[in-house]
Amino acid sequence: MNVPDALLYTESHEWIKREGENIRVGITDHAQAELTDVVFVEIPKMGRTVNAKEALAVVESVKAASDIYAPVKGTVIDANKALEANPALINTDPYGEGWIFVLKIDNPEDLKTLKDAAAYKQQTS
Amino acid sequence: MLAEVLKTTPLKDEHVKLGAKMVLFGGWLMPLQYSGIVDEHRTVRSAIGMFDISHMGQFIVSGNTARDWLNRMLTNNVAKLGLGTGQYTFLLNDRGGVIDDLIVYRTGDAEFFLVVNAARVDEDFGWLQKHKPSDLELRNCSPHFGAIAIQGPRAAEFFRAWLGNDREAPVRNQIANFTLSDNTISVARTGYTGEDGFEVFFPTKIATELWLGALAIGGKFGMKPCGLGARDTLRLEMCYPLNGSDLSPDRNPLEAGLGLFVDLEKPDFIGRAPLHETKTKGPQERLIALKMKEKGPPPRPHYPVFANGNRVGEMTSGTLSPSLNIGIGLAYVSAAAGKIGTVLEVEIRGQKFPATIEKKPLYKKS
Structure with missing residues (x-):
């Protein structure tokens, strides 16, 4: 499984990429493989404020619907509309074109609660 | 246990x-x-x-x-x-x-x-x-x-x-x-x-x-x-x-x-x-076949089903049909609401989506 070193991770299989005051979030390669073919994605509304571990998006495979959680407290400033037309981007490019939303974070200190690549690898091994 | x-x-x-x-x-x-x-x-x-x-x-x-x-x-x-x-x-x-x-x-x-x-x-x-x-x-x-x-x-x-x-x-x-x-x-x-x-x-x-x-x-x-x-x-x-x-x-x-x-x-x-x-x-109730009218989230088991705003039953199976490329499923609904061609609504995460009662099977060989 591909677990890029430069990203942060959650126990619930989201990846987090720091972009200044913002974070870009998607689901890991491991998560997309577990979910199987993604057929529908419900992306969050712009401007929505969320707490850490609050359900914010839904990814549906042929088999089931899975909630995607906010890794830390913040506000939604962007969401990947391309997933509405092409949900399979999550399978084909989970760390790139398959990103789900961008949060403006309240407190950069919160990122310290997340896992690094080594810790996430250990969780999924 | x-x-x-x-x-x-x-x-x-x-x-x-x-x-x-x-x-x-x-x-x-x-x-x-x-x-x-x-x-x-x-x-x-x-x-x-x-x-x-x-x-x-x-x-x-x-x-x-x-x-x-x-x-x-x-x-x-x-x-x-x-x-x-x-x-x-x-x-x-x-x-x-x-x-x-x-x-x-x-x-x-x-x-x-x-x-x-x-x-x-x-x-x-x-x-x-x-x-x-x-x-x-x-x-x-x-x-x-x-x-x-x-x-x-x-x-x-x-x-x-x-x-x-x-x-x-x-x-x-x-x-x-x-x-x-x-x-x-x-x-x-x-x-x-x-x-x-x-x-x-x-x-x-x-x-x-x-x-x-x-x-x-x-x-x-x-x-x-x-x-x-x-x-x-x-x-x-x-x-x-x-x-x-x-x-x-x-x-x-x-x-x-x-x-x-x-x-x-x-x-x-x-x-x-x-x-x-x-x-x-x-x-009193019938198992009916539903096909979503529009692209959107697929129906899943236990999602409630409505007719004219009244709850009439729930889904027992549901998925995205790979052949039809749209949500399909089976639901038990009250017999009165279960006529073929009727448009019902499936509630998915608090939002209602229209679905038509279809004749079984949902997939027909062309």
Whole structure:
């Protein structure tokens, strides 16, 4: 499984990429493989404020619907509309074109609660 | 509660070697998918797929009164079965509710072969054992049989290349014995996908050899191994019920729209009286097929269903149909709301989405 070193991770299989005051979030390669073919994605509304571990998006495979959680407290400033037309981007490019939303974070200190690549690898091994 | 013991089929190692994603299903460790649910689904619709169905149960009933006794235990008319023929049927409780749906084959003058659902083997066997007269023999042969399903429009071609050098394949709903490397195997022309195909029963000791042999020959016809994920989407497009989801001890076959497999005219059988009452009064709820009107989230089991703002029932199965590329499912709704062509609404995460009641099956071969 591909677990890029430069990203942060959650126990619930989201990846987090720091972009200044913002974070870009998607689901890991491991998560997309577990979910199987993604057929529908419900992306969050712009401007929505969320707490850490609050359900914010839904990814549906042929088999089931899975909630995607906010890794830390913040506000939604962007969401990947391309997933509405092409949900399979999550399978084909989970760390790139398959990103789900961008949060403006309240407190950069919160990122310290997340896992690094080594810790996430250990969780999924 | 004791932890459930994990059961495996004789083909488990082959699934792992093929890179299958394995999941628990009714206490069994089974392949969910190999190349992907959608890819496997399309392979079965366009070419041919092979499924491990060794988790399913097999019983043999024999004795002079086997036919009359089974006719008391099952809803379809066993007396109509010629030698080597099978029929879809139900095992009911006293309230007319479904214990299991199964296929019964007549394999001898006084011998019958029953194929039952994996999760119901012990319950079915216990129920049959409890009602069985002492002069009949009932055996649970499930541990001795492996089974595969070979399904798709190229199944007949495959059969000729595999076993058909000098013999014809059985016709629809028929079962026949063949010899494969000195072992007797039973081949039935049945399935759970809506495509032509076979279900093959064999001694567990030849499982690996048979699986690898069939895959090697099947390659010529575009065969792929297929898992439970595709098995579920294929059966749902055909509106074939899944016991435990669409069927239950609290639902009878008439409510499920499966009266075709219930013979109320034959001599008495367990569950007949409540079914007769349902037939006379009409069912209060019906299992209907829904197709979402627009692209959006697919329906899932237990999502509520509404008519004109009133809750009229709930989904029992639901998925995105790989053939139709839209959400489909089955739901029990009040009979008054259940007319074909009616537009209902499915509530998904607090939002209502329109869906049309369609004639079954949802997928029709073009």
